[in-house]
Amino acid sequence: MQTVTQKTLEDTMxxxxxxxxxxxxxxPSFTTTCDETAGRAINAYYAKRAMDTEEYCRNILFAQAAEDKRYHQDGLPFNSYTLEVVYQITYNAGCITSLYTDTYTYMGGAHGETKRTSDTWDFVTGNRLKLADAYPLTPASLYQLHRSIARQIAKRLRETPGSYFEDYRSLLRDTFNVNSFYLQPGSGVIYYQQYDIAPYSTGIPEFYFPLR
Incomplete structure (x- = not known):
């Protein structure tokens, strides 16, 4: 079992x-009763990723924000540009933990953009699990998975017309990412990025699939 502690890097520039x-x-930072070496490796992964993101903020995004402020029209308010990273633990039982991380970036304009990543970890081996570990990835099973997603979209469109692009059936196959999944109790979740298959207002579409 894993205990999760949140760590934070933050600044106003x-x-x-x-x-x-x-x-x-x-x-996240994990304490595990499974394998401490695996836990340390997973913690090092998240710590490095956070530090890399911080370096990107301080060296790239801040420079862009300062440059935009430099040419901003005097007398008009300047909305601070932002980057915020949040994570959500979706499954944590035994030696398996699954989570997703959303990175929201606002660099001017009408709205920001959210990018999602996800990981499912085996705290015995320290390895990241793949979708094939939870769902059979054969041509037939992928066909059934895409059909299931299409049915879920069709139902949502009946409830909220216009919430997905008209050509969603082809888009959900073309933009399918085998790494875009996470586990939760009783099922798995496939997700798509903003704009992949739906307008911005729909957010990040999520679809359920059964675990084998």
């Missing part, structure tokens, strides 16, 4: 006396 960029990077 200024151009002159104006806060132009704010970041907050939340990431």
């Amino acid at each position: 200024y151009y002159g006396d104006i806060p132009v960029f704010v970041y907050k990077i939340n990431y």
Whole structure:
């Protein structure tokens, strides 16, 4: 079993006396009763990813925010650019933990963008599990999975017309990512990124599939 502690890297960065960029990077740290070596390796993975994201914020995104503020029209308010990373533990039992991480970035414009990643870990081996470990990846099973997703979309469209693109049937196959999944008690979840198969207002579409 894993116990989760949240760690955070955060800062508000200024151009002159104006806060132009704010970041907050939340990431998990695990204590496990399974294999301590595996736990340390997984913790090192998340710590490095958080530090890499922080470096990107401080060296790339802040420079862009400061440059945009430099040419911003005087007298008009400047909305601070932001990056926020949050994670959600979706399954945590025995030596298996599954979670997803959403990274929201706002760099001006009408709205920001959210990018999702996910991991399912075996705390005995320290390995990341693949979708094939939870669902058979044969041509026939993938066909059934895509049919199931299409049925779920059709039902949602009856309830909320326009919530998916008209050509969603081809898009869900073309943009399918075998790594875009996580586990929860009793089922797995396949997700698509914003704009893959639906407009921005739909968010990140999620679809359920049975575990084998």
